[in-house]
Amino acid sequence: MNMIVANRPVAPAATSSRPLVRIVIVGHVDHGKSTLIGRLLHETGSLPDGKFETLKAVSERRGMPFEWSFLLDSLQTERDQGITIDTTQIGFRTPHRDVVLIDAPGHAEFLRNMITGAAQADAALLLIDAFEGVRDQTRRHGYLLHLLGVKQVAVIVNKMDRVGFDQERFQAISDEISAHLTGLGVTPTAIIPISAREGDGVGAASPRLEWHDGPTVIGAIDQFAPARALEQLPLRLPVQAIYKFDDRRIVAGRIESGHLTNGDEIVIMPAGKIAKIRSVESWPATSLRQRHHAGHAVGITLDRELFLERGDIIGHANSAPRATKRLRARIFWLHDEPLTAGAAILVRLGTKESRATVAAIDKAVDPGELSNAASAAIARNHVGEIDIALAQPVAADIHTDNPHTGRLVIEVNGRIAGGGLVIGIDVAQRAAPIDIVPVESALQPEERAARYHHRGAVLWFTGLPGAGKSTLARALERRLFQAGGSPVLLDGDTLRAGLNGDLGFSTKDRSENIRRLAEVAAHLARNGHIAIVAAVSPSTEDRAAARRIAGDLFREIYIATPAKVCESRDPKGHYAKARSGHLTGFTGIGNDYQAPHASELTIDTSHRAVAEATGDITRMLARTGVLLDTVADLAAS
Amino acid sequence: MDRLDQLEAQSIYIFREAFARLKKLALLWSLGKDSNVMIWLARKAFFGRVPFPALHVDTGKKFPEMYAFRDHYGKEWELDLRIEPCPPIDAVDPTLPPAARSAARKTEGLKMALAKYGFDGLIAGIRRDEEATRAKERVFSPRGLEGGWDVRDQPPEFWDHFNASPPPGAHLRIHPILHWTEADIWAYTQRENIPIIPLYLAKDGKRYRSLGDADITFPVESNASSIAEILVELAETKVPERSGRALDHETEDAFERLRVAGYL
Numbered sequence: 001m002n003m004i005v006a007n008r009p010v011a012p013a014a015t016s017s018r019p020l021v022r023i024v025i026v027g028h029v030d031h032g033k034s035t036l037i038g039r040l041l042h043e044t045g046s047l048p049d050g051k052f053e054t055l056k057a058v059s060e061r062r063g064m065p066f067e068w069s070f071l072l073d074s075l076q077t078e079r080d081q082g083i084t085i086d087t088t089q090i091g092f093r094t095p096h097r098d099v100v101l102i103d104a105p106g107h108a109e110f111l112r113n114m115i116t117g118a119a120q121a122d123a124a125l126l127l128i129d130a131f132e133g134v135r136d137q138t139r140r141h142g143y144l145l146h147l148l149g150v151k152q153v154a155v156i157v158n159k160m161d162r163v164g165f166d167q168e169r170f171q172a173i174s175d176e177i178s179a180h181l182t183g184l185g186v187t188p189t190a191i192i193p194i195s196a197r198e199g200d201g202v203g204a205a206s207p208r209l210e211w212h213d214g215p216t217v218i219g220a221i222d223q224f225a226p227a228r229a230l231e232q233l234p235l236r237l238p239v240q241a242i243y244k245f246d247d248r249r250i251v252a253g254r255i256e257s258g259h260l261t262n263g264d265e266i267v268i269m270p271a272g273k274i275a276k277i278r279s280v281e282s283w284p285a286t287s288l289r290q291r292h293h294a295g296h297a298v299g300i301t302l303d304r305e306l307f308l309e310r311g312d313i314i315g316h317a318n319s320a321p322r323a324t325k326r327l328r329a330r331i332f333w334l335h336d337e338p339l340t341a342g343a344a345i346l347v348r349l350g351t352k353e354s355r356a357t358v359a360a361i362d363k364a365v366d367p368g369e370l371s372n373a374a375s376a377a378i379a380r381n382h383v384g385e386i387d388i389a390l391a392q393p394v395a396a397d398i399h400t401d402n403p404h405t406g407r408l409v410i411e412v413n414g415r416i417a418g419g420g421l422v423i424g425i426d427v428a429q430r431a432a433p434i435d436i437v438p439v440e441s442a443l444q445p446e447e448r449a450a451r452y453h454h455r456g457a458v459l460w461f462t463g464l465p466g467a468g469k470s471t472l473a474r475a476l477e478r479r480l481f482q483a484g485g486s487p488v489l490l491d492g493d494t495l496r497a498g499l500n501g502d503l504g505f506s507t508k509d510r511s512e513n514i515r516r517l518a519e520v521a522a523h524l525a526r527n528g529h530i531a532i533v534a535a536v537s538p539s540t541e542d543r544a545a546a547r548r549i550a551g552d553l554f555r556e557i558y559i560a561t562p563a564k565v566c567e568s569r570d571p572k573g574h575y576a577k578a579r580s581g582h583l584t585g586f587t588g589i590g591n592d593y594q595a596p597h598a599s600e601l602t603i604d605t606s607h608r609a610v611a612e613a614t615g616d617i618t619r620m621l622a623r624t625g626v627l628l629d630t631v632a633d634l635a636a637s
Numbered sequence: 638m639d640r641l642d643q644l645e646a647q648s649i650y651i652f653r654e655a656f657a658r659l660k661k662l663a664l665l666w667s668l669g670k671d672s673n674v675m676i677w678l679a680r681k682a683f684f685g686r687v688p689f690p691a692l693h694v695d696t697g698k699k700f701p702e703m704y705a706f707r708d709h710y711g712k713e714w715e716l717d718l719r720i721e722p723c724p725p726i727d728a729v730d731p732t733l734p735p736a737a738r739s740a741a742r743k744t745e746g747l748k749m750a751l752a753k754y755g756f757d758g759l760i761a762g763i764r765r766d767e768e769a770t771r772a773k774e775r776v777f778s779p780r781g782l783e784g785g786w787d788v789r790d791q792p793p794e795f796w797d798h799f800n801a802s803p804p805p806g807a808h809l810r811i812h813p814i815l816h817w818t819e820a821d822i823w824a825y826t827q828r829e830n831i832p833i834i835p836l837y838l839a840k841d842g843k844r845y846r847s848l849g850d851a852d853i854t855f856p857v858e859s860n861a862s863s864i865a866e867i868l869v870e871l872a873e874t875k876v877p878e879r880s881g882r883a884l885d886h887e888t889e890d891a892f893e894r895l896r897v898a899g900y901l
Contacts, residue, residue: 091766240653240657241657243683245685250684252653253653254646254649254650283680293638295638296642297645297650297653297682299684351654409798411800414802415792416795419795419798
C-alpha cells in the first residue's frame with residue numbers, strides 16, 4: 001500500500017538551486033508532532049491528489065475521527081502501537097527552501113532513532129504542548145540537539161487552542177524553554193505559538209494569535225540557513241581504499257572539507273608522510289575540473305610510492321589534522337549495556353577503525369535530569385564525557401574545528417552503540433599502549449604505612465631556579481629516610497636526562513615534562529612512598545594538571561625566595577648564561593614564573609635556614625595526615 | 638555542487654564503503670531505471686569497472702524489451718552477469734494475495750541465489766520515496782538468516798557510519814540510492830546519458846513508470862515520450878510511482894509482509 005507519497009520530488013530536481021535544509025522535528029510523544037507534519041504537508045500543497053479524502057474514508061471505515069497524524073502513521077504496525085517507530089524522511093518545499101523533514105519519534109525507547117535523525121539535520125523544530133508545558137522529554141531533546149551540534153532550533157508551542165490562545169501562557173513557556181536552551185548555548189531562532197490541528201500559525205498569521213509578532217512555522221523554516229560551508233575549512237580527505245585495477249594506484253575517498261587540486265603538497269596523517277598530488281582521476285573521462293571541493297568523491301594518484309591505507313586522512317601540509325592515540329569525546333550511548341571504564345570498544349572516525357579502551361569516564365549525565373550521575377558508567381540514552389585510549393594512532397580534529405573529522409562512532413559487538421564529538425586530542429599520548437589491564441599491588445596501603453609510618457604523598461617543590469628547591473628536597477629526603485620513611489627524590493633536571501630526554505623547552509614540551517613527573521610521582525605515592533619533586537614548574541596550569549593527576553596525595557610547597565636572591569646564588573650558572581644571551585627560554589629573568597596562591601606551604605629560603613625550613617615541611621606533613629605519629633616525632637627532632 | 642553531484646558523491650561513498658567492508662558482494666540488477674543508475678554509479682566509484690557480480694533474479698516473466706536490454710548491456714558494460722531462476726509459484730506462501738504471491742517468487746529466487754553463492758552483501762536499488770516501508774530503511778540493512786527484515790530492531794546509522802558486520806550466515810542489503818527520488822533518477826539518467834528500456838517512454842498515450850513482471854505491472858496514462866517530458870510530468874503529477882504495480886495495492890499490509898520476508 002502507498003499511504004504516504006508526500007515525498008513529491010522537488011521538480012525539476014536537477015536544476016534546483018534553492019537552498020536545501022534538513023530539519024529534524026522533535027518533541028514529547030503527545031505534543032502533536034504528526035499533526036504538525038500533516039498540516040505542513042497540506043499547507044505547502046505537498047499531498048498527492050485525493051490523499052486527504054482517502055484518509056478521511058479510512059478513518060470513517062475504522063470508526064475514528066479524522067486525524068492529521070494518520071498521514072504519517074501509515075504502517076499497520078504503527079497504527080497497532082499508536083506511535084511512530086522510526087525515522088521517516090519527508091520532502092516538501094516552502095516559498096524559499098527545499099525541505100527534508102526528518103520525523104524523529106518522541107517515545108523514549110526510540111530515542112536512538114531520534115538521534116540518528118538529528119545527526120543529519122541542519123536545524124530542528126522542538127515541539128511543546130501549550131497545555132502541558134515543558135516536560136522532561138522536552139529538556140532532554142533540547143540537550144541532545146545541543147549535544148549533536150544542531151544550533152538552529154525553532155520552538156513550536158502547539159495546541160494554543162487548548163489554552164484559549166492565551167498570551168501569558170505562551171510567554172511563560174517561552175521564558176522557560178528560552179532559559180533552558182540558552183543555558184545550553186542554543187538561542188532559539190524563533191518561538192512560535194500555533195494550533196496544528198486548527199492551522200493557526202503554521203502557514204499564515206492567525207487573527208487568534210495577533211499578539212504574536214514573530215514568524216509562522218513556514219516563515220521560520222524559510223529563515224533556516226542550509227548546512228555550513230565545509231569547503232571553507234582545511235582539506236580533509238579520509239582514505240576509503242587504494243585501488244589497483246590497472247597500472248594506476250588510485251587513492252579513493254570523499255573530500256570531507258576544503259578542496260584539492262593537481263600538484264598540491266599533501267601530508268598523510270597520522271604517519272605525517274609528505275607527497276604531491278600527481279593527478280585526480282575519474283570516469284568516464286578524467287575530469288577537467290581544476291579544483292575538487294568538499295563533498296566530491298575523488299580518486300587521486302601521488303607523485304611517489306608510499307605506504308598509506310584506509311583510514312588515513314589527507315590534509316594540506318600546513319593545516320593537517322592531528323595524530324593521537326588518546327581522544328576525549330562527548331558521547332551519547334545507545335546500547336543496552338552501560339558503557340564502563342575499561343570497556344573494550346571499536347572506534348570509527350572517518351574511515352579509520354581502531355580497537356580502543358575507555359580509559360576514563362568523566363561525566364555521566366541523564367539528559368532528562370541534566371544531573372551529573374556519580375556513576376562510573378554511561379547508561380542507555382545517557383550522555384557523558386570519556387577518555388579513549390586507541391590501539392592505533394588516528395588522525396582527528398576537534399569537532400568545533402571540523403564537524404566531519406571531529407566526530408566518531410563506537411561499536412560494540414559489530415553494532416553501532418554510540419556516537420560522539422571529539423572535544424580533546426591528547427597529542428602527547430601518541431604512544432599510549434592498548435589493552436591496558438592495570439595490575440594492582442599485592443600490598444595494602446595499611447601494610448606500607450605500618451612499615452614506613454607515613455602515607456604516600458607527592459611533595460611538589462616549585463619556585464625559581466636557585467630558590468633552594470633541590471637543597472631543601474635533599475635535606476627532607478635525608479630526614480624522612482633517617483626516621484624510617486621511604487622518600488624518593490624526583491629532580492626535574494635529572495629526569496630530563498632520561499625519561500624526559502625527548503622533550504625540549506617549548507610550552508608544550510614543558511607541560512609534558514610536568515605531566516610525566518606527576519605521573520611517576522603519583523605512582524610512587526600510591527605505593528606508599530613520599531615522592532619529592534623539585535621542578536621549576538612555572539605554569540599554574542601545569543601544576544594544576546599535576547595536582548589532578550596525584551589527587552589528594554598532592555602537597556605543593558612554594559619556595560618563594562626573591563628573584564634577586566636566586567640570581568645572586570645562581571648555583572648552575574644559568575642566570576649568567578641567560579643574561580649574556582647564551583641560554584634562551586630560561587625561567588627566572590623574565591616574568592614567566594606564575595607564583596602559586598594556594599600552596600600547602602610557602603617558604604622563603606632567604607629568611608629560613610635549611611633545618612628550619614625542613615622542620616616547617618615535616619610539621620605541614622604531620623598536620624595534613626602524611627606523617628604518622630612516630631615518624632613525625634622523629635622527623636621533627 | 639548541484640543536487641545531482643551531491644547525490645552521486647554520496648552513492649559513490651556508499652559503494653566504496655560496501656566494497657571495503659564486505660567480502661562477497663553482488664549487485665541486484667533488475668534491469669529497471671534505478672538499477673541501471675546504480676551500475677553507472679558503481680562504474681564511477683571504481684573507475685569504469687563493476688568489481689562484483691551483477692545478479693539478475695529472473696522470474697521468467699519480464700517484458701521482452703527487458704531481456705534484450707540485459708543481454709546487450711550485460712556485454713557492453715562488461716558485467717560479471719549471473720542469471721538465477723525463481724522457483725515455481727506453488728513454492729510460495731499461498732496466503733498472500735495473487736500479485737504479491739507472484740512477486741514473492743523473486744524473494745525465493747533471491748534466497749536460493751544467496752545460498753548458492755554465499756554473498757554477504759547484496760546491493761539493491763530501492764529508494765526511500767518509492768514506498769512507505771522503504772522510507773524506514775537503513776543504507777546498510779542487516780537481514781536475518783532467512784533474509785527477513787526486522788523494522789523494529791534496526792541498528793542506528795548516522796554520520797555515514799554503517800553497520801557492516803552481519804552475524805554469521807546473515808547478509809546485508811546495501812542501498813546506495815536510498816536517498817534519491819524518482820525525479821533525481823530521471824534527471825541523472827538524462828545528464829549522464831544512461832541507456833533505458835523504451836517501455837518507460839509513452840506509446841499510444843501510455844507508459845510504464847515502474848517495471849516488474851509483465852503480468853502484474855501496468856502502464857500509466859502519459860504522453861511523455863522523452864526523459865525531458867517525463868521530468869515535466871513528474872513535476873506535476875501526484876500519482877504514486879508504484880501505482881501500476883498491482884502487488885502494492887491488494888491489501889494495506891501486503892507490501893510490508895513481503896518486505897519483512899525479504900522482498901526488496
